[in-house]
Amino acid sequence: QVLLVESGGGLVQAGGSLRLSCVVSGRTFNPYTMGWFRQAPGKEREFVAAITRSGGSTNYADSVRGRFTVSRDNARNTVDLQMNSLKPEDTAVYYCAATADGGYAYTFERTYDYWGQGTQVTVSS
Numbered sequence: 322q323v324l325l326v327e328s329g330g331g332l333v334q335a336g337g338s339l340r341l342s343c344v345v346s347g348r349t350f351n352p353y354t355m356g357w358f359r360q361a362p363g364k365e366r367e368f369v370a371a372i373t374r375s376g377g378s379t380n381y382a383d384s385v386r387g388r389f390t391v392s393r394d395n396a397r398n399t400v401d402l403q404m405n406s407l408k409p410e411d412t413a414v415y416y417c418a419a420t421a422d423g424g425y426a427y428t429f430e431r432t433y434d435y436w437g438q439g440t441q442v443t444v445s446s
Contacts (some may be wrong), residue, residue: 323347323435325417330440333407341402343387343417343437352423355393355400356433359442360414366430367414370402374423381427385411407444414439 329341343389356371370391371380379391388407393400400417418433427433 323353323419325419325435327395327415327417327437327440329430330415332443332445335407335409335444336445337407338403339407339442341404341415341417341440341442342402343402345398345400346402346410347417352421353419354423354425354427355391355399355419356418356420356427357391357400357402358416358418359411360416360439361410361413364413367385368430369415371428372400372428373426380426380428404442407442409444409446412442414441 324346325343333339337400352374354373357369358366360366360370368382370389372391372393376393388405390403416439417437419435420433
C-alpha cells in the first residue's frame, strides 16, 4: 500500500506564491514517477506537472510552464510543487499522484496508480 499526503494549500492573492508538498509512505519512493494534477469546480481533473524517479526529467502543462516548478527529494520521500505568479484560474484542488513506472514524466491521469486526498488552492483576484 502506498499513501500520499499533500499539504501547503491555502488562500493567496493573484501574483502570489504557494508551495505544495506531498509525502509518500508505504513503499520505496525512488522507483515512482510523481505527478501533480488539479480539479477546478465543474471541470475535469487535469495534468499540472510530473517528475521522473531520478528527477532528471519533468513535464508541465502549458498553462503553468514558467510559473510552476516540480522537484523531489528521494531521501525525504517528498515531491514539491512551487507555484509562482498565481492566477485566479489556478484555483483548484491539487492532487499528488504516483506511478510505479518511473522512467517517464507521464501526463495522462490513468497512468498513475496512487493518489493523495488533495489540497485546496484558492487564488483571489
